[in-house]
Amino acid sequence: MIFKKQKGLPAQAGVSLIITFFVMIIILSVVLSISALLYSEVKVLRNIGNSVASFYVADSGIEKVLYYDRQVLPNNGSICSSDQDCVSSPYVLCSNGICTIPSSRGICTIFNTCISDQTPDAQGDRSIYCEPIIGKDCNGETVINPTGGCDPETCENCSVSFNAVFNRNYDKRNYCVTARVYPNADRTFSIFEINSRGAFSGTKRQIQAITATKSQ
Secondary structure, X not given: OOOOOOOOOOOOOOHHHHHHHHHHHHHHHHHHHHHHHHHHHHHHHHHHHHHHHHHHHXXXXXXXXXXXXXXXXXXXXXXXXXXXHOOEOOEOEEEOOEEEOOOOOHHHHHHHHEOOOOOXXXXXXXXXXXXXXXXXXXXXXXXXXXXXXXXXXXXXXXXXXXXXXXXXXXXXXXXXXXXXXXXXXXXXXXXXXXXXXXXXXXXXXXEEEEEEEEOO
């Protein structure tokens, strides 16, 4: 019997193909790993930008409350040009052309700028919309003493909470503010506490400001 040797590829002929396949798998794994890292970095950078925007949105809430507390004092509607025009106690200070109470705080009048359609009135802040939350803070919890103690003439024990949206049709930046003024345990100091939470593109930042002044 005669055996003929079959001609063909050597035994190592498929090794190159296998090596090439594994090299391609390694390269693909490296590329995918780098892509995942780059995507994570881009996401982190985007979140940092949104976080900065949220911080400044929250800061706007703080500034709004401070503005009202210091500038929008309770008034009797009397037009004045100087303190001499305000002779009706306790409205003896001429502030922004209106007779006001010098020793009071504006936080107790902050909701006076909001009317039934939840937009600022003619004498209020025109830059934002105002949505009062009666009895609830920014976390949905009941505000301690939300209305009692908010006497504009004294304003010594008051809590207010409200939302504001910068642009409803664009980026919907918004903040939620809870502000309180209350006496300490022995009533020697008046504590003024502001908590403002800003939101932008799903990112939120919160700012807290607390001051204490000696009671008169």
